[in-house]
Amino acid sequence: MTAVVETEGLTKFYGKRRGLEDLSFEIRRGEVFGYLGPNGAGKTTTIRLLLDVIRPTRGSLRVLGADPRDPAVRGRIGYLPGELALEGREKAREYLRFLADVRGGVAAGRIEGLAERLEADLSVPMGKLSKGNKQKVGLIQAFMHDPEFLILDEPTSGLDPLVQQEFLAMVREVRADGRTVLMSSHVLAEVEHVSDRVGIVRGGRLVAVEDVGALREKAVRRVEFHFDAPVPEEAFRDLPGVRDLKVEGANVVCTIDGRPDALVKAAARFTVVHMVSAEPDLEEIFLTYYSEDVHRAHVGA
Numbered sequence: 001m002t003a004v005v006e007t008e009g010l011t012k013f014y015g016k017r018r019g020l021e022d023l024s025f026e027i028r029r030g031e032v033f034g035y036l037g038p039n040g041a042g043k044t045t046t047i048r049l050l051l052d053v054i055r056p057t058r059g060s061l062r063v064l065g066a067d068p069r070d071p072a073v074r075g076r077i078g079y080l081p082g083e084l085a086l087e088g089r090e091k092a093r094e095y096l097r098f099l100a101d102v103r104g105g106v107a108a109g110r111i112e113g114l115a116e117r118l119e120a121d122l123s124v125p126m127g128k129l130s131k132g133n134k135q136k137v138g139l140i141q142a143f144m145h146d147p148e149f150l151i152l153d154e155p156t157s158g159l160d161p162l163v164q165q166e167f168l169a170m171v172r173e174v175r176a177d178g179r180t181v182l183m184s185s186h187v188l189a190e191v192e193h194v195s196d197r198v199g200i201v202r203g204g205r206l207v208a209v210e211d212v213g214a215l216r217e218k219a220v221r222r223v224e225f226h227f228d229a230p231v232p233e234e235a236f237r238d239l240p241g242v243r244d245l246k247v248e249g250a251n252v253v254c255t256i257d258g259r260p261d262a263l264v265k266a267a268a269r270f271t272v273v274h275m276v277s278a279e280p281d282l283e284e285i286f287l288t289y290y291s292e293d294v295h296r297a298h299v300g301a
């Protein structure tokens with residue numbers, strides 16, 4: 001099956017300034033690909049190249065099996081730009097209906113259905129929409145014609161947490177339908193629960209492409225067991241992957257690196273009253289790929 005995106009040595013310089021250099025990667029059909037990187041990393045440059053808004057300095061790329069210069073390709077893509085210019089007195093509903101007509105129509109009730117899910121008010125003139133509502137209108141226009149490939153540049157910015165959840169549900173539905181999503185972000189937390197793989201860019205270069213499931217398995221997590229009676233430390237010592245072990249009476253606290261299988265089997269020899277397992281801290285792993293200043297900015301935030 002052809003990949004939805006395939007690039008080889010893709011490079012873009014703005015004059016002497018590096019936007020992106022030597023990007024070789026692919027996005028597979030039916031996956032959600034999280035594209036992560038700090039500000040100025042090259043995410044938007046990549047997206048603009050895929051959409052043929054800008055052209056490469058060198059290197060090659062194929063989108064949906066074709067040259068992105070082919071005008072038919074654009075119609076198969078739904079695109080949410082990072083910065084939306086929605087201005088004027090026209091109401092959001094009228095604007096979306098206009099776009100729907102230009103694209104050959106969308107299913108009846110589709111715009112209203114998406115607006116309801118995202119709690120978007122479409123009766124407001126575009127120029128008066130709040131930042132969050134502009135983002136919602138942008139999402140509606142990207143999703144409404146059920147494109148084969150969705151390219152979403154910073155899709156969750158300006159959305160409140162409940163609407164973000166609804167948006168993520170929409171992304172999962174697209175995947176369940178066998179369609180493909182590329183979403184960029186500068187924060188892993190925004191994409192990790194929905195992405196199959198993530199690519200990390202920094203300073204115009206792709207520094208890693210990782211499978212989120214495999215990463216989660218590798219990541220360190222904190223685990224606590226509370227038993228109905230004191231347990232011997234020996235029962236938990238030297239278990240594979242177990243670190244920072246503390247056994248105090250009926251409580252066992254440790255971190256686990258990789259699979260928790262051996263620990264769970266050791267605990268099962270006693271009566272477990274309560275157990276806590278924290279989500280693995282993937283952010284830590286990702287920050288090591290980021291530059292120091294981003295680490296500081298992140299911690300500061």
Ligand SMILES: Nc1ncnc2c1ncn2[C@@H]1O[C@H](COP(=O)(O)OP(=O)(O)OP(=O)(O)O)[C@@H](O)[C@H]1O
Pocket residue numbers: 014017018019020037038039040041042043044045046082186
């Ligand atoms: N039109 C342009 N002219 C000159 N330099 C540009 C232009 N667009 C982007 N750049 C530069 O290219 C690099 C990559 O920028 P890009 O916008 O792709 O990053 P980004 O990862 O999308 O960042 P952000 O999260 O801030 O949008 C930056 O150094 C940026 O300053």
